[in-house]
Amino acid sequence: MTTPRVPDHIRLGMTDDEYQIIVEILGREPLDAELAMYSVMWSEHCSYKSSRTHLARFTSDQPWVVVGPGENAGVVDLGDGWLAALRIESHNHPTYVEPYQGAATGVGGILRDIFTMGARPVALWDPLRFGPLDEPHNRYLFEGAVSGIAGYGNAVGVPTLGGEVEFADRFSKNPLVNVMALGILKREQLVLSAASGEGNLAILLGNATGRDGIGGASILASASFEEGDEEKRPSVQVGDPFEEKKLIEACLELYDRGLVVAIQDLGAAGISCATSEIAGNGGMGMEVDLDKVHLREGDMTPGEILMSESQERMLAVVTPENEADVLAVARKWEIDASTIGVITRGPDLVVYSKGELVCEVPAASLADDAPRYDRPSQRPGYLDEAWAEEPQIPIGLDAGDVLRTLLDDPAIGDRSWIFRQYDHMLFLNTVIAPGHDGSLLRIKGTKKGVAVSTDGDSLRIYLDPRRGSARIVFESALNVAVTGAAPYALVDNLNFGNPEVPGVMWQFIESVEGLAWACEELDVPVVGGNVSFYNQTDGVDIYPSPVVGMLGFCDPMPEHPPRLDRAREDMTVWLVGEDARHDFAASAYDRIINNNLGGRPVDVDGGEARRVIAAAVMLAYETPLLHDISIGGLAVALAEISIISGVGMTIEGVSGRELFDETPLRFIAVTHADRLDTDEPHRRIGTIGGNTLDFGEAGVLSVAEATDIWRNALSGRMAGRSTESTQRSPDA
Amino acid sequence: MTYSFVVSIARKPGLSDPEGTTTHKALNDLGFAGVTHVAFGRTISVSLDAVSLDAARTQVEAMCEKLLANPVMETYAIEATP
Amino acid sequence: MTYSFVVSIARKPGLSDPEGTTTHKALNDLGFAGVTHVAFGRTISVSLDAVSLDAARTQVEAMCEKLLANPVMETYAIEATP
Amino acid sequence: MTIAVIVYPGTNCEHDIVHALDLAGADSELVWHRDTDLAGADGIVLPGGFAHGDYLRTGAIARFSPIMEAIAQLAHEGVPTIGVCNGFQILCEAGLLPGAFVANRGLKFICAPTHVRVESIDSVLTRGAYIGQVLRLPLNSYEGNYVADDINKIESEGDVTLRYCNAGGSIDVSANPNGSTNSIAAVASTSRNVVGIMPHPERACEEILGSSDGMVLLEGFIASTEMPLS
Ligand SMILES: Nc1ncnc2c1ncn2[C@@H]1O[C@H](COP(=O)(O)OP(=O)(O)O)[C@@H](O)[C@H]1O
Numbered sequence A: 001m002t003t004p005r006v007p008d009h010i011r012l013g014m015t016d017d018e019y020q021i022i023v024e025i026l027g028r029e030p031l032d033a034e035l036a037m038y039s040v041m042w043s044e045h046c047s048y049k050s051s052r053t054h055l056a057r058f059t060s061d062q063p064w065v066v067v068g069p070g071e072n073a074g075v076v077d078l079g080d081g082w083l084a085a086l087r088i089e090s091h092n093h094p095t096y097v098e099p100y101q102g103a104a105t106g107v108g109g110i111l112r113d114i115f116t117m118g119a120r121p122v123a124l125w126d127p128l129r130f131g132p133l134d135e136p137h138n139r140y141l142f143e144g145a146v147s148g149i150a151g152y153g154n155a156v157g158v159p160t161l162g163g164e165v166e167f168a169d170r171f172s173k174n175p176l177v178n179v180m181a182l183g184i185l186k187r188e189q190l191v192l193s194a195a196s197g198e199g200n201l202a203i204l205l206g207n208a209t210g211r212d213g214i215g216g217a218s219i220l221a222s223a224s225f226e227e228g229d230e231e232k233r234p235s236v237q238v239g240d241p242f243e244e245k246k247l248i249e250a251c252l253e254l255y256d257r258g259l260v261v262a263i264q265d266l267g268a269a270g271i272s273c274a275t276s277e278i279a280g281n282g283g284m285g286m287e288v289d290l291d292k293v294h295l296r297e298g299d300m301t302p303g304e305i306l307m308s309e310s311q312e313r314m315l316a317v318v319t320p321e322n323e324a325d326v327l328a329v330a331r332k333w334e335i336d337a338s339t340i341g342v343i344t345r346g347p348d349l350v351v352y353s354k355g356e357l358v359c360e361v362p363a364a365s366l367a368d369d370a371p372r373y374d375r376p377s378q379r380p381g382y383l384d385e386a387w388a389e390e391p392q393i394p395i396g397l398d399a400g401d402v403l404r405t406l407l408d409d410p411a412i413g414d415r416s417w418i419f420r421q422y423d424h425m426l427f428l429n430t431v432i433a434p435g436h437d438g439s440l441l442r443i444k445g446t447k448k449g450v451a452v453s454t455d456g457d458s459l460r461i462y463l464d465p466r467r468g469s470a471r472i473v474f475e476s477a478l479n480v481a482v483t484g485a486a487p488y489a490l491v492d493n494l495n496f497g498n499p500e501v502p503g504v505m506w507q508f509i510e511s512v513e514g515l516a517w518a519c520e521e522l523d524v525p526v527v528g529g530n531v532s533f534y535n536q537t538d539g540v541d542i543y544p545s546p547v548v549g550m551l552g553f554c555d556p557m558p559e560h561p562p563r564l565d566r567a568r569e570d571m572t573v574w575l576v577g578e579d580a581r582h583d584f585a586a587s588a589y590d591r592i593i594n595n596n597l598g599g600r601p602v603d604v605d606g607g608e609a610r611r612v613i614a615a616a617v618m619l620a621y622e623t624p625l626l627h628d629i630s631i632g633g634l635a636v637a638l639a640e641i642s643i644i645s646g647v648g649m650t651i652e653g654v655s656g657r658e659l660f661d662e663t664p665l666r667f668i669a670v671t672h673a674d675r676l677d678t679d680e681p682h683r684r685i686g687t688i689g690g691n692t693l694d695f696g697e698a699g700v701l702s703v704a705e706a707t708d709i710w711r712n713a714l715s716g717r718m719a720g721r722s723t724e725s726t727q728r729s730p731d732a
Numbered sequence B, C: 001m002t003y004s005f006v007v008s009i010a011r012k013p014g015l016s017d018p019e020g021t022t023t024h025k026a027l028n029d030l031g032f033a034g035v036t037h038v039a040f041g042r043t044i045s046v047s048l049d050a051v052s053l054d055a056a057r058t059q060v061e062a063m064c065e066k067l068l069a070n071p072v073m074e075t076y077a078i079e080a081t082p
Numbered sequence D: 001m002t003i004a005v006i007v008y009p010g011t012n013c014e015h016d017i018v019h020a021l022d023l024a025g026a027d028s029e030l031v032w033h034r035d036t037d038l039a040g041a042d043g044i045v046l047p048g049g050f051a052h053g054d055y056l057r058t059g060a061i062a063r064f065s066p067i068m069e070a071i072a073q074l075a076h077e078g079v080p081t082i083g084v085c086n087g088f089q090i091l092c093e094a095g096l097l098p099g100a101f102v103a104n105r106g107l108k109f110i111c112a113p114t115h116v117r118v119e120s121i122d123s124v125l126t127r128g129a130y131i132g133q134v135l136r137l138p139l140n141s142y143e144g145n146y147v148a149d150d151i152n153k154i155e156s157e158g159d160v161t162l163r164y165c166n167a168g169g170s171i172d173v174s175a176n177p178n179g180s181t182n183s184i185a186a187v188a189s190t191s192r193n194v195v196g197i198m199p200h201p202e203r204a205c206e207e208i209l210g211s212s213d214g215m216v217l218l219e220g221f222i223a224s225t226e227m228p229l230s
């Protein structure tokens, strides 16, 4: 008996219907290389086929948006000719396969999106989700990912200015590594990825093309290509930050000298994607000769060359007159370059190898004709049960005891174990370094500043995707506001489970709704994002994990922006914002002390969000210390102030319950004066001094003990106990 | 008895080797024009007390599987040394 | 003719070897109690065209002296491979 | 007066050094590693970064850059020459300073402020400081762990310029961030005009960045370019 051969398109993950669309577009059956290209370009990852319809919900028509979603990165106007480019991406699956290289190549990829726009990348952030650290394998993955980010980011010369992290069981087999990057540029440096000019040349810059990459792999190994090639195809890509650094400098020089018409980075589906996009975006075509591509291995098939996802490559479109200059710039920066194609009137992307035609498809069809799905969604059954599990919070809790436990949580304790491994000072722009709410950068030569905070809240979002997602927008806004920067633009990374599960699709749609609503309330444009579906292992979907990166902007920047180390003896402690509303669903108290996950997060009011955030921005110009209240509530926020400033405080009239309540949109101010200049509700809750965190009747904890616990929460778990692997890939 | 081994760890073929490539270029720049290939590897020398050579080798194999080599990217070979 | 060599580079004894020390500790933590010594080294495989094996080896020696090893902290050994 | 700031492929602190020198009132010029001419340079800085990706060994490949001959010649003529972080590593590989570097104890990259104590003031970098002065300077390296096979000679000849210390200036293991031999953070040549420093003085050049302690060193260096060591 012979098993019937599974059709190629099925093996490539396409449906029969999708295959039929290709046949209609081409008017014939696709060649192997063509089928491989469509399969990758029409994959969920590249085409957003399940999410596109819903992403239309986001708005970005504010006048300061220069480039909205769709390009490699979003771009906003900072005035006086200055622009900022921002973008976020995920590298979840590769990180699980090989944490160091997976995370490292994630950094490389996001940077290319930024300098593709003409911007110099100036900072990175890294939202992370891993399984609990008491599992050795989770420590191995986490340690590897962090050192991969460090190894690549530091060596490529872009500082990492923060991030966030959560640990929960559902991420053990599906960790999340998101990376956000920010670039700064002058308006005249902006370049887009739309080719123009028949006869212009396409030059491939950077790394040699090797057998890296997964996409389209199965068909490339099928009979028509060489048997046994799968063996040679590595399952891991190795990042080369040195190559990327040279590529950045070379590209920036090309832009400076006006030598490129358009440029595009090579990501998924490599040359096939970059050539079709750059041609398609400009309504042009391209003729490509694969014999011209510089290769790492001599014996590659045309399909492999087309689909290779080798890192650190860019495709530039240049006029023939400038070709020699472009090649000279490449030589100067010691990168390889080869002219592989020529722009045609179109509309086809035509590819030759050894004189033979291997591909002839309408360039724009790969990107534009991808199917779109409006997948069924249904409110998942777990919600009713979870909402019924109301958090039980005793009235007479001992705040000292609770705080001891919370400060020992690795997502609450000192995160410097992470960011000490990242260069966060390069370029001398870092005014507020990681370890605060948001990081603040100056733009040299101006009085302007930009702040960024990345935020997520997977468990709260699990309990209410809409409210939870709205809240991360407000939280990130408040995080930048306490540095003096007003929320200005947002990017989002939507990490979800399997979209073919109606419950997951419902989470996704609700979440988008919440994010979009909150952004509208704050008048913040969503200038870009990324969707990562299929984060599912053994039938278990991850917690819905949208992550946002908020860009804040100030001009002028406060002369002395608030800092957490500025509390001094006798200063006054204020609580700003509405009274607590008994918000304990997914709170640190309920999760960690009660070991429960239930209840429904409180709703938020858009008007209140606007007012509180505006108040924080105002106060940032005249207050030594501001700190927003988030995980662990008021108690953890106060403890952080005491620990970082090295001085105690006496808090009065705040009940134990209220100390751990996580009602959003509230922050702490610490001032010299006995009045606080704001129209928002505020009350004096205590005084700085002594060497204890004295909560009156609610309890007490010495600053020394709090400090000790907090400092060891993450580093202690990682120190010496991470025994699974110590090998180091080439880096620093 | 104490037994000693050298574990040699090599990168799986097909993976890119930026260190090797960069060193290759540097050697060419230095005038070593005939160099055709450079690849980086690691060695780990391990000495351990065990009841027999076989028992020791079994342990070193376990170390390689658990800690010393990264099976996703590397292959290893174990050699006893005097 | 193309000749191939493996250059093994070791840290001079007495100089600190943080990778070795850390791995030693990690092996102990993993339950390999009998480990008495761990040292890290690197190998560099070099292939080159030359007129004879001797000429090739002389070149590889020169590469080691100039670039591949740092005499302040390292020793090296060269071995021809088939 | 011009200070040459050398740029290798992979160098990334060159603009930061230029910024700090500029704040201190000195002119500087970026010089690409393929150049061979340093005529007219009154001082030389090898900035931090990852020259050649730090592949093979940190500083190993950079040492053969065409510019190195000119650097060596000027250094021998007494021109003030400093290497910061990766620049220090390159100077060691080039044999212009003794010693070498291995991975940090702990095998982690460290980006954090450290304290260093001034051990000698006869070098181009420390001439403006006083012995025992404690400076707060950011460290930023994976291979900052200094080793030397002739450490006693280095010590006995007084080449050690800075050591890691705690905020009060005392030197002990807990104040040594990376395991560096004898807590060494900076070393000078016998002639004292070549100095390597592992922490980054240029990252401590303005109060808004957290510290301006690095200016003491950079100003001393600039003064040396105008007025040779006596
Ligand atoms: N994965 C990470 N990488 C770098 N920095 C991190 C990471 N996780 C947290 N941090 C830093 O630790 C600090 C505290 O983080 P977090 O508690 O998430 O802040 P917030 O609650 O104000 O959003 C921030 O400065 C943040 O940038």
Ligand SMILES: [Mg+2]
Binding pocket: A436, A437, A438, A479, A628, A629, A630
């Ligand atoms: Mg915060």
